[in-house]
């Protein structure tokens with residue numbers, strides 16, 4: 001068994017497909033190449049491809065890790081060049097390396113994610129943006145002072161469960177180096193050990209502000225990086241590749 | 242490529258991927274270099290439209306021409322429509338986000354009657370007047386194709402023309418001709434006159450139905466150069482016909498999300514209720530070599546892991562077992578599973594299904610349609626009780642876990658005992674096979690209501706009344722309640738009624754459609770959107786009696802609203818088949834024809 005780890009980016013034109021759609025897209029693209037995909041066992045064998053963390057609908061990304069297994073040896077160069085012609089515009093593999101077949105799965109390493117949220121500037125009306133910038137900063141401050149932010153998870157058959165997700169917000173601040181734009185940097189816990197979705201965060205922010213124009217749908221969300229933990233320090237997952 | 246308004250709207254709707262248009266294999270061309278640009282409009286949601294084989298065939302056969310372009314558009318979902326109207330965003334094609342109004346031609350695919358309100362809604366969202374008479378030469382030419390064109394009369398006032406038969410034969414020719422006429426600055430009337438001379442093209446403006454005072458249709462007059470009867474066009478040799486091998490691969494899951502290769506077109510079985518069985522005649526086969534070659538190309542171009550061997554009655558393909566073997570050999574290593582969508586209820590088919598579904602034996606689907614041998618003879622679904630049980634027996638022996646069975650109620654000559662027989666047959670099946678499968682036998686039964694369709698031997702037959710549909714459904718509901726472990730479902734009576742109204746309707750129904758749409762009817766094929774109350778209002782406000790349409794029995798000598806449209810089957814054959822059906826009618830001869 002051979003294993004390739006890769007990094008990919010997703011731009012606006014493909015931001016609106018779900019995680020499952022993205023997986024299916026990768027698999028179909030790989031099937032169109034001549035690469036010797038490895039399949040799982042069982043009645044319904046499927047290619048062994050995983051992405052480190054699902055990308056939410058509407059979110060673009062620049063450094064998303066994924067991994068895939070092959071039956072025969074495939075070089076990273078071959079992987080990238082064969083896949084290049086089969087990927088639609090908007091989804092691009094930017095890096096690949098060979099990986100030990102039995103090193104830990106990428107998905108199990110994910111600890112946190114860094115997002116950039118940019119408020120869509122409508123009419124390029126600077127004073128409007130200034131105003132919204134102020135409101136955003138104030139609401140952000142209030143939100144971060146809270147000890148508890150409750151996320152209600154509704155399961156189909158079980159009772160709803162309530163989780164305090166405040167501890168999952170590691171850092172949230174306005175990026176002031178962006179001219180007139182309103183941009184937030186959000187470092188949020190993510191992965192199998194618990195996390196908070198950036199969309200939920202923005203919804204809470206909008207609620208806090210009471211302003212419709214800060215509605216979650218008014219932000220462009222971009223995932224910049226995923227992190228793993230080395231000792232107590234968060235390190236970019238892409239550095240391991 | 243999308244402008245900021247579209248981008249904003251997309252961020253607010255559910256399933257925005259329905260409206261993206263940059264899917265794998267989608268075609269993007271420079272509009273300025275095209276002689277003619279056309280929008281293919283499917284009047285239902287993306288997931289339904291993208292599963293339509295006609296779309297794929299036409300998309301490729303038009304787009305492979307250098308100077309022609311076809312882009313796609315589907316009915317927007319309710320939330321999308323709301324956003325579009327709120328933001329003054331006109332309906333646009335997916336590939337280039339071009340407003341529909343800018344196209345030379347908008348072609349609607351007319352697959353089922355319940356999509357008609359979507360057609361009107363799409364015209365309106367495009368900013369076009371609904372009625373042909375209110376549109377100008379600068380507006381796009383509005384054309385229609387698909388099975389409903391064998392009686393498109395309720396839609397006639399909204400359309401410029403319809404293509405009868407297989408559009409891949411006609412459409413490129415029509416568009417190239419339009420390119421020439423466009424250069425000459427020909428007006429709409431002149432263009433339509435030209436087109437009415439093309440075989441298979443029906444220009445409704447050139448036909449005038451004549452009614453008497455009682456609104457009884459007397460005859461249909463043809464004007465100008467238009468032929469008295471429009472005869473459908475067909476592809477003669479499937480091996481030479483264009484077939485899509487690089488279809489668009491959707492981002493999101495669609496109803497049929499797989500590669501499809503068509504084995505043959507038409508069906509020779511002649512079940513009397515089945516419109517497809519007549520309008521797609523004659524049977525034309527694709528050669529095994531060609532099928533294998535297409536399959537190979539399809540899989541390579543799409544990356545699909547499933548290949549559907551489609552046709553109206555796939556097990557009728559000669560030496561199908563051999564073909565499947567060839568496909569297995571040729572596709573080996575690609576890890577593609579083949580599937581057969583339409584199986585006959587016999588042992589041969591069960592054997593084939595068994596081969597294909599090694600290891601995934603959940604349910605087998607069959608359509609006996611009627612539960613008594615008499616009624617099966619009436620509809621010409623000639624299969625005996627013994628054959629049914631022995632096929633089911635084979636299936637269980639082969640390891641299948643259950644069955645999905647399809648029946649119909651309201652068929653001509655049907656009596657309560659025929660309806661009750663559905664219950665007893667299913668009970669019987671359950672009792673016989675229950676102990677023979679691992680775990681519980683999965684048995685699901687779905688019952689539709691007969692809709693008499695144009696260009697079938699049953700075109701003269703009435704549909705049973707709405708109350709009667711409900712009464713017979715009630716018999717089934719009661720009966721199945723007493724049998725545990727059967728998943729019983731039935732089609733909504735009201736939608737079947739509407740289908741019948743439009744399937745046998747005429748041009749006088751156009752105002753009804755308009756009214757229903759104005760009142761808010763759309764996506765009528767979706768139970769969560771369908772509102773019969775709104776339809777009832779529309780009937781009341783236009784003074785149209787729906788039952789007059791659905792329940793009327795035409796006499797053989799009556800002029801039918803679709804008499805000028807010819808699907809290539811002799812009228813005499815329909816008459817003969819109708820009489821034959823009734824000869825198996827009630828024993829007492831109550832139904833004398």
Ligand code: SF4
Nearest residue numbers: 508511512515518553
């Ligand atoms: S019901 Fe099926 S078998 Fe019968 S004519 Fe129609 S397509 Fe053919």
